Amino acid sequence: MGTGTSTGIRFDDGAAYERYMGMWSQSAGERFLDWLAAEPGWSWLDVGCGNGAFTELVTARLAPRAIAGVDPSAAQIAYARSRPALRDAELRQGDATALPYAAGTFDAAVMPLVIFFVPDPARGVAEMARVVRPGGSVSAYAWDMPGGGFPYEPLFEEMRALGLAVPAPPSPDASRLDVLHQRWTAAGLTDLDTTAITVARMFPDADDYWATVTGSASVGTQLAALPFEDGARLRERLWARLQPDAAGRITCTGRAHAIRGRVAR
Secondary structure, X not given: XXXXXXXXXXXXXXXXXXXXXXXXXXXXXXXXXXXXXXXXXXXXXXXXXXXXXHHHXXXXXXXXXXXXXXXXXXXXXXXXXXXXXXXXXXXXXXXXXXXXXXXXXXXXXXXXXXXXXXXXXXXXXXXXXXXXXXXXXXXXXXXXXXXXXXXOHHHHHHHHHOOOOOOOOOOHHHHOHHHHHHHHHHOOEEEEEEEEEEEEEEEOOHHHHHHXXXXXXXXXXXXXXXXXXXXXXXXXXXXXXXXXXXXXXEEEEEEEEEEEEEEOX
């Protein structure tokens, strides 16, 4: 996942993003692809491909005839190009609301963990529908932001409780199941289906969790700048909430909403 277009939150460090969200993206992506039941040999477009985590997953699982990825971050595209599995992928800098492809180019287009970053989600969905052939697949999955499904929501809630600012994506409601259904319907897509996906991730200890979030583009700057006392208070509240096990491990969960549809023939 990357950002589908320019927003206040920019993920430009591919390695830090891999640690913060790439692992979540692949875990949720595995479940999503199980549900999507796509056919091998399709041509794919990954919209908001970020550092290529999901693009690599599609390549490994579905043996696509061709695969392309678009993301606004040049640094993320560069990281994606470093993945050996994507050496034959077409990876381009671009905007989710103005995809640089002709109508009917692909068999499938997907937005993995991206739609809430797009300031005009309806236009982004319409663009995916435009570049997919009649009968082709248009799909997405996104963290349930309004329902607290974002994997780091416990951290964000504790930050807000201490009066700290937490950046929000421009379209947080875009991941609601009813909103997804409305957007896919408005784009003229048919055979719609939706589902919820829950995934878990274990951090080996509190230090690993803290290093992961402080290295992120989302809240890393705010956390790193905290005075020692405030940082210690936040961590104390957070560990009490996350409840590390006897070995110090922390298990977190995330919940995403997914939708699939087809371009009308």
